Amino acid sequence: MTATLETAVTEYVEVRGVQLAYRRIGHRFARKLVLLQHFTGTMDTWDPAVVNALAEVSEVFVFDNAGVGSSGGATPDSVEEMAGYAEGFISALDLGEVDLLAFSLGGFLAQVMAARRRVAIGRMVVAGSAPNGGEEHLLKVVEEAFAQKSADVRLPLFFTPSAMSQAAGRAFIERTLVRSRDRAPERGESVSGPQAMAIIDWCARPDPDHLSLKSIPTATLIVHGSDDTMFPSDNAYTMFKHMPNATLILYPDSGHGALFQQPETFVTHVKTFLEL
Template sequence: MTDRLETVATEYVEAYGTRYAYRKLGAASGTPLVLLQHFTGTMDAWDPAVVNALAVDRPVIVFNNAGVGTSTGTTPNNVDQMTVDAESFIKALGLTEVDLLGFSLGGFIAQAMANRRATKVRKMIVAGSAPRGGEEHLVQVVEEAFSRGASDVRLPLFFTPSNASQAAGEAFVTRAAARTEHRDPDKGDAVSNPQATAIIGWCAEADPELKSVASIKQPTLIVHGSDDTMFPSINAYRMFKAMKTATLIVYPDSGHGALFQYPETFVAHVSTFLNQKN
């Protein structure tokens, strides 16, 4: 693999009047793995250690959904429209079947896409996320993270206070800053406000029996941090118990960004899962 997330060119595709920015790297053949990003995150918020390693033996696509970063359009204030937008992007690329990796808010979109069946989803990974009606502490956790005055808000937001977790967080922040040219802009409240509304609305939608999760038939790998304060780990366990095709992995001494704290382990688990013949 010659392309890397830090250097691969940004491309664009248009669908229904929105121009989506994306970056594609990895193998030329195989089921594409489409990555769905977290609250306020752009393509540059992904960890190159994760994306580059996943792209060794499969095509990997990162993109900015409508209104985010270098994509045009308006960021919706609900998950269902975000899902429609993501489906439009995938269709515009001419992809007939995909695997999904949804982190946090992206995990909501992955669940909704699997349920809608407008896009053929083969398998999906849901990391640091929650089901409809799940438990969230978005506003409280974000406010507390900003109040700590850390060098990067992701350190208290994504990682635990332990020395080991914070050291892993510092390494992640450094990796995520490796791209120096053509980085995505932060659009501030134009993205954060509607996305926050979407997250709160998703979790406020009562589904006590988790029927929306139980109806997902695709093999699913659920990955969570042991001490995720934004979406507590009980969300991952409840999803796992409600699904017939799910595998659950919880990483120790880790927060919302567990996949970035243990990038090699996460990639190994995801690769094994995607390569399984089931």
């Protein structure tokens, strides 16, 4: 049977002396899609509705970066070092050219990887992210989300207060909990501390001429929620305006987790983009 996000076996590969945990989803397609995860996220915080549907057209690889989830090592406190492990992961598995689906913090890594071109990237999808010098409200938004004492902190973090968005959020969370065995563990402050430092540093770097964005040749689909409070949608427009080959889609009444609020729409957009 074809492996899904819920059923795929966890495998390991050594990268720079660290054992990185990963899973392969879907058939052995020629096209490879590597997923880069959000702040503190693991393999098991991806949405099966997104991952499994994309595995219909690509072989999908989810992995935990160094120090995260089921992987060994320590979590880096710089975007560039995290990107180095991602590049090492692609090289260690000898994947050749890959596409990237990068969410939030993962979108920072994707920008670094596309700019320095150590691995071959065909196309990339960047969702809910920001460029160097972009606007971020990470600590404020996370603090406010925990203060709400919601059943799951992702409801206020990823979704707007509207009834429709919250209902979609609850459905998303249910999907992420279907896998009951061999789940990637949460690692707490050992992950959130260094990753928060990396995010704040990335967004604090001034790049008034947007040279980092202009150096990215990769065809990119930028997807953002209209009401993202963590990385406001102005970030998406900045990336769209200054990347040489970018397309922008904004989803209405959507927060940071827009791709999980409208998984069917998102998958349709991504499949169309990857198959152009």
